[in-house]
Amino acid sequence: MAEFDRFSVEGGARLTGRVRVSGSKNAALPILAATLMTDEPCVVEGVPDLHDVRTMVETLRSLGVEVEHTGTTVRTRVVNEDLCTAHYDLVSRMRAGFCVLGPLIAKRGRGKVSLPGGCKIGARPVELHRKGLVALGAEVPVRHGYVEGEADRLHGAEIFLGGAFGSSVLGTANVLTAATLADGVTVIEGAALEPEIEDLARFLVCMGARIQGIGTHRLEIHGVERLDGTTYRIIPDRIEAGTLMAAAAITRGDVELENICLDHLVAVVDYLRALGVSVEKTESGLGCRVTAPERLGPCDLNTHPYPGIPTDMQAQLMAVLCTVDGTSAVNEKVFPDRFIHVGEFNRMGARISKEGAVAIVDGGHRLSGAPVEAPDLRAAAALVLAGLVAEGVTEVSRIDHLDRGYAKFEEKLGALGARIQRVGA
Ligand code: UD1
DSSP states (O other): OOOSOEEEEEEOOOEEEEEEOBBBBHHHHHHHGGGGGGGSSSSSSSOSSHHHHHHHHHHHHHHHHEEEEEEEEEEEEEEEOOOOOOOOHHHHHHHGGGGGGHHHHEEEEEEEEOOOOOOOOSSOHHHHHHHHHHHHBBBOOEEETTEEEEEOOOOOOOOOEEEEEEOOOOHHHHHHHHHHHHHHEEESSSSOOOOHHHHHHHHHHHHHOEETTTTTEEEEEEOOOOOOOOOOEOOHHHHHHHHHHHHHTTTHHHHEEEEEOGGGHHHHHHHHHHHOEEEETTTTEEEEEOOOOOOOOOOOBBBTTTSBBOOOGGHHHHHHHHSSSSEEHHHHHHHSTTTTTHHHHTTOOOOOETTEEEEEEEEEEEOOOOEEESHHHHHHHHHHHHHHHHHSSEEOOOHHHHHHOSSSSHHHHHTOOEEEEEEEE
């Protein structure tokens, strides 16, 4: 018997209606980690109800934090600073667990954190995190699969965080958060520009941190003695929004999205428009309407760090390309090995060939429902999207990957008319 839930998706339904996007997973996780930086209570609102958040809540509890998690609100209060180890069984479940390292070293002077896990989308090194923390004066040796961070007191430094594939998002989160309590001024050059980092910086400012250059590649942090508790609402999830846009596009549907920030989706919207999809702001300005004509045209897809098309949208947009007449190249610039889903799409009758970090999609051939296995979080969503337009039934197994990062995914698609059912293990 299968160990994990699967989805049974019957193709052919055109999605129509209105759907509300949840708060951002990738903003919530480092922000929750940053609540370790204060002795006072924090309230984080708009937190999506999904597995990765529950894993972060468990991680915080294991580090001596009292956490009340109800619906989309998480309340935290540190009660025991002696617990400084984030164990393998938690951090190996998701990479964002590693974000507790910076806060532990900065606030408690020490932190032992397992090397991270997360999606199997290629190499996931942490040397940029360690480089930044070392520059701030910490020692961060790796022993027996754990990073053992230690510092009497962090001090400001000039740090370049660019890497071979751009900046590290979570590396920036770790170093930025730690630097808020360092002595003196820290300058992070080559900081990640992702909106989730901007949101983290705004959260830290609400706690009393002094940060200049928010939203730019150069963050200047003036260390403060202590941070206060705060109440904060996180941004909407741009990847969930993009995924729902892709769902509307692939089914040639007509869907209105609520609770989105279109400014965070400029490249995705631009790309969808290039395919022939219409994306228009709704009158309130807080939503958008996505409508797709029957015929879309091909267009090459390149993923990049923000503000480019996110690597976390690559698989979902590749699903759309399978339904577009003509050939499109997909060039993955952030995680060059992130193509495990290609084989699964091909099981459904897609014609995709892979050459290095480029996949060539020969689109427009009717997909047929098949048993497929989700290799990672975003690819899981992409396979569901493919199932929405495949002839017959697609069984997507390993839905535990999807549950890590999407809140109520099947309910949301179902409300738009998708025929999708969860089948228990
Ligand atoms: C975050 C996101 C993830 C997204 C990724 C890229 C969260 C919880 N996860 O992951 O969904 O796919 O950004 O937008 O926010 N790298 C190094 N050295 C390092 C760290 C990273 O070379 O020390 C490389 C990686 O191998 C990759 C690139 O840099 O090629 C980007 O990775 P990074 O930004 O660190 O991804 P995450 O922050 O882990």
